[in-house]
Amino acid sequence: MNYQWYPGHMTKAKRMMQEDIKLIDVIIELVDARIPQSSRNPDIDELGKNRARVLLLNKADLADAAGCEAWIEHFRAKGYYAVALDSRRKNGMNALGRVLQEACREKIERDRKRGILNRPVRAMVAGIPNVGKSTFINTYAGRACAKTGNRPGVTKGKQWIRLNKNVELLDTPGILWPKFEDQTVGLRLALIGSIRDEILNTEELALELITFLKTRYPGLLAQRYACAEEGTPVAVLDEIAVGRGCIRKGSEPDYEKASALLLDDFRSGKLGRITLEFPDNTPGEHEQTAGGEA
Incomplete structure (x- = not known):
């Protein structure tokens, strides 16, 4: 069976992200903890090559605990800030604020030297469909800001969300890429x-x-x-x-x-905590490491 799905709105969403990237300090990329590499869109690597990057392994409650630990270590070795979390139950959310501040430390320091104080970090929330971006945003904000659903393609447009004086989030639609080179992905x-x-x-x-x-x-x-x-x-x-x-x-x-x-x-999760791929058996891994501050 050939696995492929790229509806027209994803092309529009990618164009939108390209236009908005200049406004962004850091990209928060959500991936599914059960397939952390296969659920990464290589287009987001290209879009974010000059931005700080934070990888969130969402739905960690559904993944093998040993698999999560292996992937966190793997991504950190490549220069990413990586956190495992279950955004539905808020597990791992407390660490995110500190991670964002650390990922944007150079930008914050540059602002301070220019006399710009307390400008909020602007973060783009990106990822493929159905990794839980909207649930993550609503949990992080503590209120219902984004539409949620258990099917891909719920978020169709973009929206800015002011969380607090330190962080603003830009929610974006989930996008896949036009062709999977490896059908295992x-x-x-x-x-x-x-x-x-x-x-x-x-x-x-x-x-x-x-x-x-x-x-x-x-x-x-x-x-x-x-x-x-x-x-x-x-x-x-x-x-x-x-x-x-x-x-x-x-x-x-x-x-x-x-x-x-x-x-x-x-x-x-009724079958238990299952990871479908591990760092040592992952096809089509992007070799690019995390980008720095713009």
Whole structure:
């Protein structure tokens, strides 16, 4: 299956970000902690090459704790400020203010020498669809400022949000890039829900997830669904369908319904904390390191 999704509004959003970047001191890039590299848009690296960068590994509560630690260490070694957080429960939010001030320390010092005091740090919040940008902004601000949703493409335009006297945020729509050079990246994005399910074959997607879980997290499927993992991915999906009552007329397993159930259990964390990629097995990694202050 070919994984690709690039609706027209993303081209407009990218143009908008290019126009606004001159107003920005730092880019806060949200990534999904389950796929921290595959959920990074290489276009954002290009846009932000002369700006301070902060990487937020959001939805860390859904990711393998050891995986989060490995990725934080990996990104910091490349010169990024990196923080793992769960913006829904505010875990990790307290550290962000300090990290932003540190990332913009040179800019703040330049302002001070010019006699410019207390100018708020202007941060652009960027990332691909469905990584939780709007939820992060609302939690950080302590009020509902941005629309939220559990589907990609909720934010369509930009909006400035004044958090306090120290920070202003520019919310931007989620953007993917026009073509995934490595389809493994597309697969991982599809698994976490950053590509609309309506254009995907969810049964194939579920089989890919089963294959991965059998290898990386053996015993997890058996524990959750009381199924045998020794068989083929199709056999496992068959057992999940029967065990969870996903049956069509004529007593045939409803693979589409069982696939949707499995994907929902993974995305919501009901299967446990799972990381789909680690620093040592990541395709298509951007070699560029973090940019400095403009």
